[in-house]
Amino acid sequence: MPRNAFYAQSGGVTAVINVSAAAVIETARQYPDKIGKVYAGRNGIIGALTEDLIDTSLETHAHIAALKHTPSGAFGSCRYQLKSFDKHQLEYERLVEVFKAHDIGYFFYNGGGDSADTCLKVSHLCDQMGYPLQAIHIPKTVDNDLPFTDCCPGFGSVAKYVAISIREAGFDVASMAKTSTKVFIMEVMGRHAGWIAAAGGLAAEKDGDAPQVILFPEVAFDEDAFLAKVDEAVKKYGFCAVVASEGLRNKDGQFLSETGTKDVFGHAQLGGLAPILAKLVKDRLKYKYHWAVSDYLQRAARHIASGTDVEHAYAVGKAAVEMAVAGKCGVMPIIQRDSDVPYSWSIGEASLEQIANVEKKMPRDFISKDGFHITEACRRYLSPLIQGENYPPYVDGLPQYITLQNKPVTKLTGRDFKV
Amino acid sequence: MPRNAFYAQSGGVTAVINVSAAAVIETARQYPDKIGKVYAGRNGIIGALTEDLIDTSLETHAHIAALKHTPSGAFGSCRYQLKSFDKHQLEYERLVEVFKAHDIGYFFYNGGGDSADTCLKVSHLCDQMGYPLQAIHIPKTVDNDLPFTDCCPGFGSVAKYVAISIREAGFDVASMAKTSTKVFIMEVMGRHAGWIAAAGGLAAEKDGDAPQVILFPEVAFDEDAFLAKVDEAVKKYGFCAVVASEGLRNKDGQFLSETGTKDVFGHAQLGGLAPILAKLVKDRLKYKYHWAVSDYLQRAARHIASGTDVEHAYAVGKAAVEMAVAGKCGVMPIIQRDSDVPYSWSIGEASLEQIANVEKKMPRDFISKDGFHITEACRRYLSPLIQGENYPPYVDGLPQYITLQNKPVTKLTGRDFKV
Numbered sequence: 001m002p003r004n005a006f007y008a009q010s011g012g013v014t015a016v017i018n019v020s021a022a023a024v025i026e027t028a029r030q031y032p033d034k035i036g037k038v039y040a041g042r043n044g045i046i047g048a049l050t051e052d053l054i055d056t057s058l059e060t061h062a063h064i065a066a067l068k069h070t071p072s073g074a075f076g077s078c079r080y081q082l083k084s085f086d087k088h089q090l091e092y093e094r095l096v097e098v099f100k101a102h103d104i105g106y107f108f109y110n111g112g113g114d115s116a117d118t119c120l121k122v123s124h125l126c127d128q129m130g131y132p133l134q135a136i137h138i139p140k141t142v143d144n145d146l147p148f149t150d151c152c153p154g155f156g157s158v159a160k161y162v163a164i165s166i167r168e169a170g171f172d173v174a175s176m177a178k179t180s181t182k183v184f185i186m187e188v189m190g191r192h193a194g195w196i197a198a199a200g201g202l203a204a205e206k207d208g209d210a211p212q213v214i215l216f217p218e219v220a221f222d223e224d225a226f227l228a229k230v231d232e233a234v235k236k237y238g239f240c241a242v243v244a245s246e247g248l249r250n251k252d253g254q255f256l257s258e259t260g261t262k263d264v265f266g267h268a269q270l271g272g273l274a275p276i277l278a279k280l281v282k283d284r285l286k287y288k289y290h291w292a293v294s295d296y297l298q299r300a301a302r303h304i305a306s307g308t309d310v311e312h313a314y315a316v317g318k319a320a321v322e323m324a325v326a327g328k329c330g331v332m333p334i335i336q337r338d339s340d341v342p343y344s345w346s347i348g349e350a351s352l353e354q355i356a357n358v359e360k361k362m363p364r365d366f367i368s369k370d371g372f373h374i375t376e377a378c379r380r381y382l383s384p385l386i387q388g389e390n391y392p393p394y395v396d397g398l399p400q401y402i403t404l405q406n407k408p409v410t411k412l413t414g415r416d417f418k419v
Numbered sequence: 420m421p422r423n424a425f426y427a428q429s430g431g432v433t434a435v436i437n438v439s440a441a442a443v444i445e446t447a448r449q450y451p452d453k454i455g456k457v458y459a460g461r462n463g464i465i466g467a468l469t470e471d472l473i474d475t476s477l478e479t480h481a482h483i484a485a486l487k488h489t490p491s492g493a494f495g496s497c498r499y500q501l502k503s504f505d506k507h508q509l510e511y512e513r514l515v516e517v518f519k520a521h522d523i524g525y526f527f528y529n530g531g532g533d534s535a536d537t538c539l540k541v542s543h544l545c546d547q548m549g550y551p552l553q554a555i556h557i558p559k560t561v562d563n564d565l566p567f568t569d570c571c572p573g574f575g576s577v578a579k580y581v582a583i584s585i586r587e588a589g590f591d592v593a594s595m596a597k598t599s600t601k602v603f604i605m606e607v608m609g610r611h612a613g614w615i616a617a618a619g620g621l622a623a624e625k626d627g628d629a630p631q632v633i634l635f636p637e638v639a640f641d642e643d644a645f646l647a648k649v650d651e652a653v654k655k656y657g658f659c660a661v662v663a664s665e666g667l668r669n670k671d672g673q674f675l676s677e678t679g680t681k682d683v684f685g686h687a688q689l690g691g692l693a694p695i696l697a698k699l700v701k702d703r704l705k706y707k708y709h710w711a712v713s714d715y716l717q718r719a720a721r722h723i724a725s726g727t728d729v730e731h732a733y734a735v736g737k738a739a740v741e742m743a744v745a746g747k748c749g750v751m752p753i754i755q756r757d758s759d760v761p762y763s764w765s766i767g768e769a770s771l772e773q774i775a776n777v778e779k780k781m782p783r784d785f786i787s788k789d790g791f792h793i794t795e796a797c798r799r800y801l802s803p804l805i806q807g808e809n810y811p812p813y814v815d816g817l818p819q820y821i822t823l824q825n826k827p828v829t830k831l832t833g834r835d836f837k838v
């Protein structure tokens with residue numbers, strides 16, 4: 001008898017997490033003897049705890065296919081981590097209650113490091129509570145900081161967006177530099193790892209190309225060295241383009257964006273590393289500047305998603321279902337690189353025990369000696385990940401992203417559960 | 420005998436100003452009996468004053484054609500306005516000296532309102548100093564604030580970028596809203612006119628779509644009304660996406676970005692309207708927020724340029740040359756709208772006397788009664804301007820933008836001129 005599947009999205013969403021969703025649903029539909037319906041959790045694991053399930057079988061094939069060109073999380077995401085079994089057994093009992101009521105035999109959780117931890121905990125339900133369940137994690141994170149997998153779906157598209165954006169802004173500021181803006185600073189995501197900032201470096205293919213300076217969270221910020229580097233670029237090339245990771249820290253380990261300026265009431269200034277760096281440039285170098293903070297735009301930019309990234313995202317979703325029907329549990333499909341040039345890759349498998357809560361930072365040999373740019377090794381690693389333009393369809397000049405019906409599954413447990 | 424042409428780019432650059440440059444150069448090459456070489460001014464009018472001319476005849480046809488998919492100003496731009504003839508006659512004498520030395524008979528200036536003023540002044544050289552010259556202005560400005568022309572080349576591409584970006588970010592925040600970010604604020608350009616912010620409104624095709632709130636410079640900021648509107652959207656749709664024009668002012672006419680917070684030294688906080696609005700949302704509504712400032716990214720985003728905009732930019736460049744060889748002077752080709760649906764347009768002509776230094780703001784009937792969105796009339800106006808995706812070519816995942824050789828023309832005047 002086929003059993004139903006639960007699929008949910010967790011953590012910060014990406015341009016391609018819905019590609020993995022489409023892969024799970026389309027692949028599950030190919031195993032009618034093993035998998036019944038795919039129920040999506042509304043807002044991640046919260047949907048399971050509150051029995052707020054979405055019946056994806058009510059969506060047409062065309063609408064599910066349209067997820068492949070739609071950014072964000074089609075079923076809603078959440079920032080919610082399950083506590084340990086000992087600390088919050090009630091939550092686990094509730095999960096089993098809901099899963100039993102809906103005959104959930106497969107659990108697919110699509111997220112980053114924290115979500116892998118949640119998935120790992122759910123995978124233990126089988127042992128701890130005798131409930132038979134195949135729990136598989138599907139990797140997703142723009143931060144590219146999961147271990148074992150060569151890269152994370154979601155990252156390639158942000159990387160492409162950042163590299164294109166800083167190339168474009170670099171051309172712009174180069175045109176303006178004679179009488180106006182000489183320094184441009186673009187702040188990008190990456191609280192702990194500099195992968196996204198590094199991707200900006202791909203735009204610089206020859207001497208003088210933007211960006212001339214990259215600031216990584218892995219390298220303690222040295223104000224004098226930074227300003228000297230900016231000044232050198234302005235003097236040599238007429239302008240300087242900077243990509244700065246939001247997670248930049250000073251030598252004491254404090255986030256730069258949390259130091260410095262306070263508002264008139266004495267509160268720490270709200271976010272924004274870029275304006276802090278811009279102020280340094282203005283005060284100490286006296287150059288005219290502009291700054292940008294891409295924030296969600298970078299991770300939602302499906303309009304310029306990486307073709308490679310879209311392929312990866314589909315492949316991990318498909319593999320997750322195949323692993324589940326093969327009886328696996330507590331694992332995650334990973335991307336394995338077989339060759340840099342020409343780029344070739346395959347799907348492997350890693351245990352969640354090894355993945356949960358581990359962050360992969362940039363290796364030191366991916367950052368240039370002076371700490372302000374990427375090395376050739378980094379370029380070889382990153383370049384394949386931004387290849388290919390997977391454009392969405394347009395109507396009236398705008399990309400046609402799908403909003404699913406998201407019809408709820410009838411509740412069967414007969415009780416509410418507070419999260 | 421053919422005479423040479425001078426072409427230069429002025430003011431803030433755009434995703435498509437180089438399309439107009441390509442049009443001027445390609446069209447001029449079709450009139451060898453009238454136009455000799457096209458000399459580009461390095462950094463706008465400064466190139467003329469300092470005799471820093473670029474010989475575009477040394478660039479291949481393929482490289483000139485590549486300008487059509489390259490953002491920024493290929494010859495460098497400037498922020499430099501000629502003073503009046505009375506106040507700074509030396510500058511005008513210098514222009515005539517340089518133009519005579521290089522037999523410049525045509526002057527094409529590609530810019531916005533300030534540049535139209537410069538072009539108008541140059542067009543008077545003929546009368547004032549007896550120097551025969553056809554001066555034609557070519558419209559360009561992301562602000563869309565030139566009068567007479569239905570729209571300005573450069574605007575359609577920013578409009579498309581902003582509409583796509585807020586749609587994408589809206590999908591993102593909608594996914595996150597359950598447990599995390601509920602309000603997203605995107606700051607866009609537009610110091611005096613709200614055209615760019617208005618374009619964000621195109622993304623909202625049905626009730627609940629992002630953006631739910633738009634802030635225009637034309638509408639005095641009312642903090643309570645704004646917060647009530649945001650709160651209403653969050654309660655009704657679960658989230659709120661805001662597009663805010665950098666030129667937003669309070670009822671006393673002060674820029675919001677110049678009021679409010681000061682740093683620890685008492686300096687006014689650097690730029691950034693978005694973080695100020697975000698702080699209001701946080702302090703008074705207690706919602707989690709994210710904010711983005713696109714800055715140069717929006718106007719340099721050739722990767723998602725509007726097809727209509729690219730066509731307009733080419734057409735005005737071509738028409739400028741045709742007007743010049745027809746003996747016209749002191750005019751500017753304009754875009755005339757013949758029909759909204761299906762969109763059709765043609766090239767008209769306006770006198771620079773009427774255009775220079777006039778700003779076209781949003782008509783009141785383009786802004787909804789409550790001041791927070793666009794009307795159907797505005798949508799009918801804007802929609803055609805973002806139609807069509809004119810993608811640049813890609814190599815290794817990155818758009819291939821051209822950097823010309825920009826070889827200098829030998830100086831003939833034998834003297835320097837300080838600007």
